[in-house]
Amino acid sequence: MTRWYSEKKKDYYYKEAKKHGYRARSAFKLLQIQQRYRVLRRGGVVIDLGASPGGWSQIAAKYASIVIAVDLQPMQPLDRVIFVKGDITKDETIEKIRQHISEADVVISDASPNISGKYTMDQARSVWLCQNALKIAKEFLKEGGNFVCKIFEGEDYPQFLQEVKKHFRMVKAHAPKASRKQSSEIYIVAKGFKKTW
Numbered sequence: 594m595t596r597w598y599s600e601k602k603k604d605y606y607y608k609e610a611k612k613h614g615y616r617a618r619s620a621f622k623l624l625q626i627q628q629r630y631r632v633l634r635r636g637g638v639v640i641d642l643g644a645s646p647g648g649w650s651q652i653a654a655k656y657a658s659i660v661i662a663v664d665l666q667p668m669q670p671l672d673r674v675i676f677v678k679g680d681i682t683k684d685e686t687i688e689k690i691r692q693h694i695s696e697a698d699v700v701i702s703d704a705s706p707n708i709s710g711k712y713t714m715d716q717a718r719s720v721w722l723c724q725n726a727l728k729i730a731k732e733f734l735k736e737g738g739n740f741v742c743k744i745f746e747g748e749d750y751p752q753f754l755q756e757v758k759k760h761f762r763m764v765k766a767h768a769p770k771a772s773r774k775q776s777s778e779i780y781i782v783a784k785g786f787k788k789t790w
C-alpha cells in the first residue's frame with residue numbers, strides 16, 4: 594500500500610470516528626475484532642487497559658453492564674464506565690480496580706508505550722505492558738473469559754503468544770483493517786480463559 598493510500602485510510606477512519614461520535618479512530622479496531630471474534634458479551638464486566646481517550650470504552654459500554662477503564666492519562670466521563678487513574682504495571686492499580694469489581698468477563702488492552710523511535714526499546718515496552726495486562730486478566734477473569742491485547746511484533750512476541758496460549762482455549766493474532774498498514778501492531782485475541790483455582 595502506498596503512503597498516499599495509507600494516509601487516505603487514516604483519514605477515512607478519522608472521519609468515520611467523528612461521524613459516529615467515537616473519541617478515537619482506534620474504536621474501529623475493537624469493532625472489527627468484535628465483528629470477527631465476538632469477544633464482548635451482553636451485560637458483562639469489562640476491564641479496558643490503556644483506555645484514554647475512551648474509544649474502546651465507548652464500544653465496550655455498548656455491550657457491558659460496567660466498564661472499568663484504566664489509564665495513566667485522564668479520561669472524560671462516559672455512561673457505565675468507571676475510570677481508574679493508574680499505571681497498569683503497578684500492583685496498587687490492581688488494588689484500585691478491586692475496589693470496584695472482584696471479577697470480569699473480558700479484559701481488553703490497547704495500552705501503548707510512549708514511542709521513543711528506537712524500535713527494540715518500544716517493542717520491549719509493549720511486551721512489558723502486555724505481560725501486565727495478562728497478569729490483570731489472570732487476576733480478574735472468570736472461567737471462560739476473553740482477553741484482547743495490542744502488542745508490537747518483534748523478538749519477545751512469540752514467547753508472549755505462547756504464554757497466552759497456556760491460559761486460553763483459543764488464541765489468534767489479528768491485524769485489524771483499521772490499523773495503519775506500516776504499523777507493526779498486532780492484536781492477540783484470546784477466548785476461553787482456563788481459570789486455575
Ligand SMILES: C[S@@+](CC[C@H](N)C(=O)[O-])C[C@H]1O[C@@H](n2cnc3c(N)ncnc32)[C@H](O)[C@@H]1O
Nearest residue numbers: 617643646647648649664665680681703704705
Ligand atoms: C493508543 S492509546 C489507547 C486508545 C484507546 N484504546 C481508545 O480507543 O481511546 C494508548 C494508551 O495507553 C496508555 N498507557 C500507556 N502506558 C500505560 C500504563 N503503564 N498504564 C496505564 N495506561 C498506559 C496511554 O496513556 C494511552 O492513553
